[in-house]
Amino acid sequence: MTDRIIQQQIEYYRARANEYDEWFYRKGRYDRGTQINQRWFNEIATLKNTLHQIGMVDDILELASGTGIWTQELLRIGKKITAIDASEEVIAINRSKLNSLSVEYHLIDLFTWQPDTTYDLVFFAFWLSHVPPNLLDSFLTKVYQSVRVGGQVFIIDSCFEPTSTANNHILEDDANIYKTRKLNDGQEFQIVKIFYQPDELKDKLQKAGFQVEVKLTDNYFIYAQGKKLKQFVICNS
Numbered sequence: 001m002t003d004r005i006i007q008q009q010i011e012y013y014r015a016r017a018n019e020y021d022e023w024f025y026r027k028g029r030y031d032r033g034t035q036i037n038q039r040w041f042n043e044i045a046t047l048k049n050t051l052h053q054i055g056m057v058d059d060i061l062e063l064a065s066g067t068g069i070w071t072q073e074l075l076r077i078g079k080k081i082t083a084i085d086a087s088e089e090v091i092a093i094n095r096s097k098l099n100s101l102s103v104e105y106h107l108i109d110l111f112t113w114q115p116d117t118t119y120d121l122v123f124f125a126f127w128l129s130h131v132p133p134n135l136l137d138s139f140l141t142k143v144y145q146s147v148r149v150g151g152q153v154f155i156i157d158s159c160f161e162p163t164s165t166a167n168n169h170i171l172e173d174d175a176n177i178y179k180t181r182k183l184n185d186g187q188e189f190q191i192v193k194i195f196y197q198p199d200e201l202k203d204k205l206q207k208a209g210f211q212v213e214v215k216l217t218d219n220y221f222i223y224a225q226g227k228k229l230k231q232f233v234i235c236n237s
């Protein structure tokens with residue numbers, strides 16, 4: 001089941017690559033009218049301000065980097081960005097939008113990814129909610145390994161808010177982690193989507209080794225900022 005859903009998610013984002021940005025910029029099926037859209041954009045501004053407050057760092061790793069919406073923000077605070085995604089289509093869009101020699105792209109499935117170096121900042125947006133629960137701890141352990149001692153992790157994800165998704169996505173029971181997603185042409189895919197509560201996310205990140213703060217914006221987003229203070233070794237004895 002897990003392997004199948006991981007492949008479906010990759011296929012979904014490959015097929016969605018050209019229409020992905022409509023979600024973020026509140027276009028087409030995601031346009032909820034001026035007032036609700038403005039709420040979304042205001043909360044995005046809060047996230048961007050918080051991210052920019054990190055200040056300049058040398059090396060950033062962006063996981064599930066997508067079409068460049070956040071890569072372009074990371075370029076404002078990082079000298080070099082390593083961007084990983086499993087979809088060649090979204091990488092192509094990201095590359096052509098940013099056209100930057102400071103971004104290095106890698107086509108990698110994050111469930112087979114093995115970190116081989118460390119970064120000042122590891123960032124991922126709207127990715128953790130797609131990690132199947134049985135793979136979460138091992139994924140976060142790899143994230144921890146990829147942050148240098150003294151470095152940070154910054155995570156952004158979705159809250160359960162019906163107007164965040166497309167107007168033809170049925171509001172499903174949020175306890176069911178398997179959701180159906182449609183493309184503009186009506187094609188359907190199954191994905192994992194988990195809406196974390198702050199305490200739950202904080203607990204997971206602390207167990208991975210981070211000293212962490214988790215916050216919510218008014219409606220749409222949950223975000224976490226964690227520090228790696230020392231090399232953390234899990235002891236089984």
Ligand SMILES: C[S@@+](CC[C@H](N)C(=O)[O-])C[C@H]1O[C@@H](n2cnc3c(N)ncnc32)[C@H](O)[C@@H]1O
Pocket residue numbers: 006009010013014063064065066067068069070084085086087090108109110111124125126127
């Ligand atoms: C919700 S999008 C987020 C993109 C970007 N972080 C943003 O916020 O705009 C999820 C991204 O995860 C990528 N993805 C899906 N499955 C993946 C996997 N197994 N390994 C790496 N990336 C994957 C997709 O191609 C897509 O770009």
